[in-house]
Every structure is written in structure tokens, then in C-alpha cells.
Amino acid sequence: MKHKHLLPITFCSLLLKFHQSALRHAENLRFKIGFWLVAINCPFGYIGLLVSSLIAGARKDVRWLYGGTLCYGFSWAMLGAGTVLLGRQAKRMLVHDFRRKYLAWSRLRQRRTALRVSA
Known part of the structure; x- marks a missing residue:
């Protein structure tokens, strides 16, 4: 059964969701800039390569x-700069989120096991 009130997930909406969840914990401008450099580097590199390849093919110019x-x-340089700017704050956030989610997952597994045994 499809839910009509749910919108399909697009790339832009996914980026916006990451942006909202990550920047909720951002303490400074450095973290925000680093986050955006990491988020945008891959589309920037591939789209730039694609567009320049199309232009090179159309104009028959290797330059x-x-x-x-x-x-x-440059997109790799953006990734490196973003990683440096994110630094330890991002590492703390990732470790905290991983631990929280791992504990929730293990509790859910224990409950499921208990339900199977009792059934």
C-alpha cells in the first residue's frame, strides 16, 4: 500500500536531510563549511568532468x-579540505551516533529473541 502523503526521496531532499541532521549539532562556521565541502565534492567533480567531456566531444577540442x-x-581537494575542517567534532558525532544506534539495535534484537522464545 502506497502512502500518498509521502514524497519520493530525491538527491536534493536527501542532501537537505543530511544538512539538517548534521548542522543541528554544528558548533561553529568551520564545521558547516567542512560539511558542505564534503557533501558537494562528488557531484562537483563528476558533473564538471561530464560537462567538459560533452563540450570536448562537441567541439572536437582535447583541451x-x-x-x-x-x-x-579540485573535487578531491574539496574532500580533503572538508575532512580537515570537520575534524574531531565530526568524529565525536559519528562515534556517538554509532554507539547510540548500535545499542538500540542490540536492544531490538534482544526483544525479538525474547518474543521468539516465548512464542
Whole structure:
């Protein structure tokens, strides 16, 4: 049964959800900038490479491929800079979330096991 009130998840809505959940815990501007650098680096690199490849194919000019390669390399630099900016605060958040979710999952497993044994 489909729920009509639920919207389909798109890439932009997924980015917005990550943005809201991560920035809820953000303490400073450095974390926000690092988060966005990490979130945008992959689309930036691949889209830049794709667009430059299409232009290179249409114009029959190899120099556009160098531009695409530079764009892709710059996306890796964005990833590195974002990782450095996120730093220890992101590590603490990830460890805290992992522990919380792992404990909830283990409690759910225990309840399911108890229900199976009692049934």
C-alpha cells in the first residue's frame, strides 16, 4: 500500500536531510563549511568532468578534457579540505551516533529473541 502523503526521496531532499541532521549539532562556521565541502565534492567533480567531456566531444577540442580533469582533481581537494575542517567534532558525532544506534539495535534484537522464545 502506497502512502500518498509521502514524497519520493530525491538527491536534493536527501542532501537537505543530511544538512539538517548534521548542522543541528554544528558548533561553529568551520564545521558547516567542512560539511558542505564534503557533501558537494562528488557531484562537483563528476558533473564538471561530464560537462567538459560533452563540450570536448562537441567541439572536437582535447583541451576541454584537461579542464574536466582539473575539475575532478579540485573535487578531491574539496574532500580533503572538508575532512580537515570537520575534524574531531565530526568524529565525536559519528562515534556517538554509532554507539547510540548500535545499542538500540542490540536492544531490538534482544526483544525479538525474547518474543521468539516465548512464542
